[in-house]
Amino acid sequence: IAAIGARKYLVQSxxxxxTYARVWLATHLGDSDEGAGPHAAAGTEVAIKDIACKTTRDLQQAMFEASLLKKFQHLVKPTDGQGPPVMRIPRFLGQSVEEQAGGGGGG
Incomplete structure (x- = not known):
């Protein structure tokens, strides 16, 4: 089970x-705080991108990618399929940063 903020996911495969990331198939188990912003319904399959940031620059790049996804959320097709056709881009649900033991990195 993986947690990203208040969201819990069952990682499947x-x-x-x-070079820099792995993408995992997971099932959203639910949010402990439903008011935490955009969320997928419990039971929804999602892809989780796990980015290995070895340097401060890598982390900045990953955070920039997340900020772009957040900016374009209004273009994401509604999950209910209603409304006019819109661009299909990954939906941003959240982010989490963890420092690994013995990590460090630099710039």
């Missing part, structure tokens, strides 16, 4: 990986 790896969807893919690259």
């Amino acid at each position: 790896a969807l893919g990986s690259g």
Whole structure:
């Protein structure tokens, strides 16, 4: 089980990986705080991108990517399929930053 803020996910399997990140298939289990912003309904399958930031610059790049996703949320097609066609981009549900033991990194 993975937690991102108030959201809990059951991680099922790896969807893919690259040099800097892994993407996992997960099922949203629910939010402990329903007022925490955009959320997927419990039971919804989601993809979780786990980015390994080895330097401060890597972290800044990951945070920039998250900020872009947040900016374009109004273009995401509603999950109920209603409304006019809109751009299909990943929906941003949240982010979490954890420092690994022995980590460090620098710039």
